Amino acid sequence: MEDIQNHKDHRNIDIDQVGVKGIRYPITVLDKNMGKQQTVAKINMYVNLPRYYKGTHMSRFVEILNEHSNRISLQNFSEILEEMKKRLDAESAHMEITFPYFVKKMAPVSGSEGLMEYKCTFKGSLSVGSDLVTIIHVPICTLCPCSKEISDYGAHNQRGEVKLQVRFKKFIWIEDLIKLVENSASSDVYSVLKREDEKYVTERAYNNPMFVEDIVRDIAQKLKKDPNITWFAVESENFESIHNHNAYAYIERQKSR
DSSP states (O other), X not given: OOOGGGSOOSSOOOEEEEEEEEEEEXXXXXXXXXXXXXXXXXEEEEEEEOTTOSOOOHHHHHHHHHHTGGGOSGGGHHHHHHHHHHHTTOSOEXXXXXXXXXXXXXXXXXXXXXXXXXXXXXXXXXXXXEEEEEEEEEEEEEEOHHHHHHOSSOOOEEEEEEEEEEEESSOOOHHHHHHHHHTTSSBOOOSOOXXXXXXXXXXXXXXXXXXXXXXXXXXXXXHHTOTTEEEEXXXXXXXXXXXXXXXXXXXXXXXXX
């Protein structure tokens, strides 16, 4: 059958990224405590397309995904990108894998167990060199230092979210990044809390007030000391409880290698 994709295109325009987007796919990711974890990801896969080709071969993206479905991880990400370049005769390949990641977490006093969900993304590119970024979204609790200072009774607090992106030299665990973020907030967020846990969490937050500025600075300070991290971007957003807006802060740094 005739291959239309390989026909010549006379508009003389390169395409930076072309491929498939929004594939829902079961994957296995590495779990620090359990070894492996089964989850379902949304996957985007792209390659560049030179000006002289009319189209790319979309089915080959899914074929490559099927061949690596049981071993998708940070460790073999570059291998998948290399296969995309080879099979699609491309100079660059790009892939984004976004998935819910679950961590068993115990309440601080009662020890009640529950599963916390964290949105995670592996984002990689391969052209002349390779690039890999791990992205996590971590829910947190913050208590306003200003409100605590000026109020006779209590202080307003709220849930927030930290988005952390990192580049690194060696493998890094999702759980370690989550813990780093949670330790930088007024308090963690939990899925199961008994009354004694609620008392502990609210009092801990009250004794540890944080602006969004404090959170991103604390996280940045820790990442700057980690020799495995080469670049990071951290942003914190408070879903304000008494304002009709959210509070936001962002820091991005390239570290010397």
